[in-house]
Amino acid sequence: MFERFTQAARAVVKGAVERAERDGADVVTKEHLLLALLDRDDTRAAAALRTLCPPDRRPSLVAALADARRRAGLSRADTKALADLGIDVGAIVARVEETHGTGALAGDRKGSGWWPGRRTFSREAKTVLEKSLRVAVSRKDREIGDEHILLALTLTGGVVAEALADHGVTYAAVDSAVSGPKVP
Template identity: 60%
Template sequence: MFEKFTASAREVVRGAVTHADRTGSGTVGEEELLLALLDREGTPAAGALAALGVPDRRATVTEALDRARRSGGLSPADTTALAELGIDVEEIVSRVEAAHGTGALAAQRARGRFGRRPFSREAKGVLERSLRIALGRGEKHIGDEHLLLALTTGAGVATAVLADHGVTRAEVERVLAEQTHAA
């Protein structure tokens, strides 16, 4: 599959590993893939994210991802649903971190074979969906735009954070189509 990745898509994957190293995450997850996409410039995904105003809101995206990481991967929607049941996730996170240290609920800091961080099941799902999306669009390569589209179709934290910022698959497809017609 990776032989179909464009240079830009490969840079996203390498950037995701760098983000996982920086945060101390035990695995490379979809959150790191999203952060790596936000680092890109001059690519189809970067253009789509810019057209949707995400770079201007990068701080809120990053904060939402950090909150989710601290709370063991709960999305804002999960936190809201639990609050409706009387469960205060922030209080639980605070108590766990007071007893076990900051980030105690975040992914473990394990490494895979050869000292490399493994990709989480969710991140692998994003990579697989990107291939299916590219094939479904009749394209022979997997670009960063396919990774972005795959992130908008999952059920994970990155998908929820993107949706909270107005980035849905329909919006990304619309912007990508506009970019293609303008080129």
């Protein structure tokens, strides 16, 4: 599959790995893929993101991801479902952070025994990469570009898709933004 990735898509994957390394994360996640896409500025996905989520709104997007990470990656739908069962996620997060420190539920296990070197991809991140292939095939594109990764992120559900949608970055909006003339 990776032989079909364009240079831009490969740069996103490499950027996601670098992000995970900087964060001290054990695995590369969907969030790392999105943050790597946000770092780009010369590709089709970057142009779509500039249009749909201008740079002045990006801190809000990054903050939404960080907030979800604090809630152990629970989406608003997950939080609401738990609230319907009488479970107050906010209270649980506050209590855990009171006892174990801020970000205790974030899953950041720096120094937890992982060895430096190659990072693996989470199941969800692998799903995004696989879905990017399906998106490219459905669009009858010969290669998998970074725009296909962005489109796949909007389709996979969860916190990243929710944060993107809250900022106007939906599958339909991205599809429309990247369907124009191809940039070399």
